[in-house]
Amino acid sequence: MAEKIKIALKRxxxxxxxxxxIVNFNExxxxxxxxxxxxxxxxxxxxxxxDLKKMPDKSITIGFYHGAVRNSDNEEFAHIMRDKCQILIAxxxxxxxxxxxxxxxxxDKIAIFKKVYKETFxxxxxxxxxxxxxxxxxxxxxxxxxxFYDEVYALDDIVDVDYYVPACPPTxxxxxxxxxxxxxxxEEGKPLPPKGSIIASEKTLCDxxxxxxxxxxxxxxxxRIQEIAFDEEKCFLEQGIICLGPATRAGCGAVCTAANMPCxxxxxxxxxxxxxxxxxxxxxxxxxxxxxxxxxxxxEDIEKLMMQIPDPLGLFYRFSLPKSQLGRxxxxxxx
Amino acid sequence: xxxxxxxxxxxxxCNWCAYAGADLAGVSRFQISPHFRVIRTxxxxxxxxxxxxxxxxxxxxxxxxxxxxxxxCHYIGGNYRTRRRMALVRMLLTQFGLNKDRFQLxxxxxxxxxxxxxxxxxxxxxxxxxxxxxxxxxxxxxxxAV
Ligand code: SF4
Ligand code: SF4
Ligand code: SF4
Numbered sequence: 001m002a003e004k005i006k007i008a009l010k011r012x013x014x015x016x017x018x019x020x021x022i023v024n025f026n027e028x029x030x031x032x033x034x035x036x037x038x039x040x041x042x043x044x045x046x047x048x049x050x051d052l053k054k055m056p057d058k059s060i061t062i063g064f065y066h067g068a069v070r071n072s073d074n075e076e077f078a079h080i081m082r083d084k085c086q087i088l089i090a091x092x093x094x095x096x097x098x099x100x101x102x103x104x105x106x107x108d109k110i111a112i113f114k115k116v117y118k119e120t121f122x123x124x125x126x127x128x129x130x131x132x133x134x135x136x137x138x139x140x141x142x143x144x145x146x147x148f149y150d151e152v153y154a155l156d157d158i159v160d161v162d163y164y165v166p167a168c169p170p171t172x173x174x175x176x177x178x179x180x181x182x183x184x185x186x187e188e189g190k191p192l193p194p195k196g197s198i199i200a201s202e203k204t205l206c207d208x209x210x211x212x213x214x215x216x217x218x219x220x221x222x223x224r225i226q227e228i229a230f231d232e233e234k235c236f237l238e239q240g241i242i243c244l245g246p247a248t249r250a251g252c253g254a255v256c257t258a259a260n261m262p263c264x265x266x267x268x269x270x271x272x273x274x275x276x277x278x279x280x281x282x283x284x285x286x287x288x289x290x291x292x293x294x295x296x297x298x299x300e301d302i303e304k305l306m307m308q309i310p311d312p313l314g315l316f317y318r319f320s321l322p323k324s325q326l327g328r329x330x331x332x333x334x335x
Numbered sequence: 336x337x338x339x340x341x342x343x344x345x346x347x348x349c350n351w352c353a354y355a356g357a358d359l360a361g362v363s364r365f366q367i368s369p370h371f372r373v374i375r376t377x378x379x380x381x382x383x384x385x386x387x388x389x390x391x392x393x394x395x396x397x398x399x400x401x402x403x404x405x406x407x408c409h410y411i412g413g414n415y416r417t418r419r420r421m422a423l424v425r426m427l428l429t430q431f432g433l434n435k436d437r438f439q440l441x442x443x444x445x446x447x448x449x450x451x452x453x454x455x456x457x458x459x460x461x462x463x464x465x466x467x468x469x470x471x472x473x474x475x476x477x478x479x480a481v
Binding site for chain 2: 273274275278279281284285286294307311312332
């Protein structure tokens with residue numbers, strides 16, 4: 001039998017759902033563990049950060065880094081993982097594109113601290129204490145905290161990444177794909193995909209989705225999913241429920257639309273574009289409120305129509321704001 | 336500011352109307368502010384919203400999209416698509432924190448050399464008032480190019 005490879009899991013700014021996604025390999029987890037030893041995973045194993053630091057460089061075959069980079073600790077470990085692992089995978093939407101934590105790029109550190117440590121309903125902080133990188137406890141010991149950044153980054157903004165595994169979290173379809181690649185690499189010596197590959201499909205989510213389309217999509221009114229008794233077989237977009245399928249990469253198995261939830265786009269942009277938000281914007285603008293009387297509409301009418309789309313930024317960049325062209329929100333005077 | 340602010344402005348012109356309008360403005364020798372660059376596209380509908388965002392990322396202080404008047408599109412309905420997209424682009428840019436005047440959509444026909452000069456000059460003036468785009472001077476790590 002071929003020698004086992006070593007794998008490691010490390011989280012950055014992560015909800016740890018990605019660790020759970022690995023556990024969700026279910027019985028396939030044994031297949032994975034038959035070809036690979038898990039040598040480091042703070043969530044699943046009793047290990048300390050120092051254990052990872054002490055491992056020789058490049059001694060781990062494949063490292064999975066999940067979560068975004070939002071503080072100095074995340075960044076330090078992104079570098080450590082890069083040093084220790086021969087192959088580094090950005091696992092999950094957060095490592096791939098910034099993900100949900102990346103939505104914090106609509107604001108900055110000062111505003112976040114103010115909100116979280118002073119203003120929320122459940123905060124009791126009469127002295128207005130804010131986290132500090134260095135502080136002393138009562139006995140005079142120095143305590144440290146990682147530095148909180150103004151901006152959230154995807155993993156490849158910080159270190160070189162070999163492969164991307166999208167989705168929030170990666171679904172079993174995607175995990176099985178990785179497993180096959182890893183297994184064939186270990187057991188048969190098959191070459192790995194070219195560096196920079198996204199382990200998913202080259203198609204668009206709509207190609208993978210089984211909901212019925214009538215052909216030409218026309219959206220007359222927009223609904224939130226709870227506002228309408230929708231047809232469970234039909235395409236969401238045709239029923240006026242915004243679905244990011246047209247602007248999203250396939251590969252997840254269209255699990256959400258199959259479970260009656262519109263797609264929110266966690267797989268990121270399709271292979272042919274780089275900006276998921278702009279591509280969804282174009283798709284939606286071309287079908288929403290189209291009438292045969294288009295020529296009679298004034299520019300104001302069009303503007304009013306588009307104003308019905310609530311929060312385009314949050315909607316179109318839910319998982320990809322740090323990787324969008326503009327990356328973060330700025331503040332400019334409005335007059 | 337010691338040095339005069341020289342805005343960097345990108346103007347997308349459709350081939351059939353706005354670009355011809357720009358040409359006419361040129362041969363008619365209308366005075367036009369020099370702070371803009373033209374990119375010609377076959378139709379204003381060819382202007383992908385991503386390009387506009389990319390221009391701002393690269394430090395543009397303002398972006399204009401100029402196309403044929405509604406009803407006059409060389410490709411019949413391209414500009415109707417354009418105005419739908421651009422309405423949404425403007426909303427998005429405002430959400431990104433830019434002043435809405437940094438982006439403008441205008442209709443310029445092949446006969447409107449004078450209008451071309453006027454809208455561009457007005458736009459340049461407005462951008463000068465607004466000053467440099469916050470994206471141009473944003474201090475940030477160089478992200479991996481997308
Ligand atoms: S990709 Fe999703 S599941 Fe994974 S860490 Fe990010 S938020 Fe959690
Ligand atoms: S828009 Fe959504 S529901 Fe419709 S086909 Fe595409 S993925 Fe499926
Ligand atoms: S259907 Fe959409 S939101 Fe759901 S997993 Fe696939 S890409 Fe993500």
